[in-house]
Amino acid sequence: MTDYANALIDNLPKAELHLHIEGTLEPEMMLELAKRNGVRLPYQNVAQVREAYQFDCLQDFLDLYYMGMSVLLHEQDFHDLTVAYLQKVALDGLTHVELFFDPQAHTDRGVSFETVLGGLVSALEQGHRELGISAKLIMCFLRHLPEEQAFDTLNTACKHKEHIYAVGLDSSEKGFPPENFSRVFAAARKAGFVAVAHAGEEGPAEYVKTSLDDLNVQRVDHGNRALDDAALTARLVREQTPLTMCPLSNLRLKGIPDLASSPVKKALDAGLLVSVNSDDPSYFGGYLNDNYRAVHQALGLHEEEIITLAKNSFASSFLEDKQKQKAMDKVDEVAKSLKANSGI
Numbered sequence: 010m011t012d013y014a015n016a017l018i019d020n021l022p023k024a025e026l027h028l029h030i031e032g033t034l035e036p037e038m039m040l041e042l043a044k045r046n047g048v049r050l051p052y053q054n055v056a057q058v059r060e061a062y063q064f065d066c067l068q069d070f071l072d073l074y075y076m077g078m079s080v081l082l083h084e085q086d087f088h089d090l091t092v093a094y095l096q097k098v099a100l101d102g103l104t105h106v107e108l109f110f111d112p113q114a115h116t117d118r119g120v121s122f123e124t125v126l127g128g129l130v131s132a133l134e135q136g137h138r139e140l141g142i143s144a145k146l147i148m149c150f151l152r153h154l155p156e157e158q159a160f161d162t163l164n165t166a167c168k169h170k171e172h173i174y175a176v177g178l179d180s181s182e183k184g185f186p187p188e189n190f191s192r193v194f195a196a197a198r199k200a201g202f203v204a205v206a207h208a209g210e211e212g213p214a215e216y217v218k219t220s221l222d223d224l225n226v227q228r229v230d231h232g233n234r235a236l237d238d239a240a241l242t243a244r245l246v247r248e249q250t251p252l253t254m255c256p257l258s259n260l261r262l263k264g265i266p267d268l269a270s271s272p273v274k275k276a277l278d279a280g281l282l283v284s285v286n287s288d289d290p291s292y293f294g295g296y297l298n299d300n301y302r303a304v305h306q307a308l309g310l311h312e313e314e315i316i317t318l319a320k321n322s323f324a325s326s327f328l329e330d331k332q333k334q335k336a337m338d339k340v341d342e343v344a345k346s347l348k349a350n351s352g353i
């Protein structure tokens with residue numbers, strides 16, 4: 010890697026658009042919260058937790074992800090989790106985040122929606138104040154649970170509309186097509202929420218299509234399998250629908266055999282509006298900049314492509330047009346000064 014490429018990855022301003030806050034729970038914090046809250050875990054130490062992070066597919070990961078988050082009980086826990094993430098990624102040059110949370114994974118075990126939201130909101134306010142990071146919240150429905158429970162969750166979210174920008178769809182993908190949630194998403198959009206959905210991570214290109222047509226999503230999370238379908242790819246290019254890709258996640262969940270098989274370069278070459286994100290960084294071995302470094306090395310990305318990825322992260326965001334432009338201009342400005350300093 011050239012010094013210039015390294016400097017770009019380390020220092021360019023970036024947005025993160027595909028980040029599950031519960032997936033930032035580091036083993037150290039998991040054990041600390043387990044102790045603080047009197048929750049029993051099948052692990053005695055950090056090494057044992059990390060050793061358990063071997064996944065053959067999305068479901069393997071989800072089983073551990075839902076178990077790990079059982080230590081999150083109080084508003085302070087959600088606050089501490091979110092502040093820890095923001096402090097880490099502030100060092101990665103992150104200036105804006107649109108983060109997912111999974112309320113049903115908490116309400117199902119007796120933790121109230123308000124406990125979760127209260128902790129997240131106070132942490133995001135602190136992150137804005139102290140770190141200059143702006144944020145939007147995306148509430149995901151768990152697609153392996155029934156439509157009725159998603160409706161209950163949406164009704165609760167409507168009481169907190171001022172804090173939640175969008176709705177999303179996550180959890181087990183195969184066998185749980187987007188159209189199962191057409192009515193929920195229609196109601197959410199009617200209530201004023203923007204829509205996004207995980208699609209084409211393990212599921213087929215068809216799920217990306219139905220996310221667009223049946224759920225009316227404005228952004229697709231992952232979207233890898235869309236590249237299997239030439240007509241769909243052409244449509245995504247034409248409509249400049251953002252795809253939030255997550256290279257290290259794909260590797261660890263065996264969606265790709267190696268990083269060289271990451272679709273990020275193919276997506277850039279096709280003219281797709283692709284960004285790089287970390288998904289569940291504690292579980293997948295890397296935060297935002299680790300994902301940039303991984304694709305840069307494995308795919309031999311040119312410096313210009315790193316700059317494009319950083320700009321795409323803002324272009325794909327739900328910031329207002331003026332803020333997007335300002336952030337993208339800042340990326341160019343920082344890149345220019347880094348180039349001058351690297352003597353290239």
Ligand code: HPA
Binds near residue numbers: 074258289
């Ligand atoms: N895919 C689906 N659901 C999820 C993920 C993911 O990568 N992370 C957390 N929930």
Ligand code: ZN
Binds near residue numbers: 027028029179207288
């Ligand atoms: Zn995800």
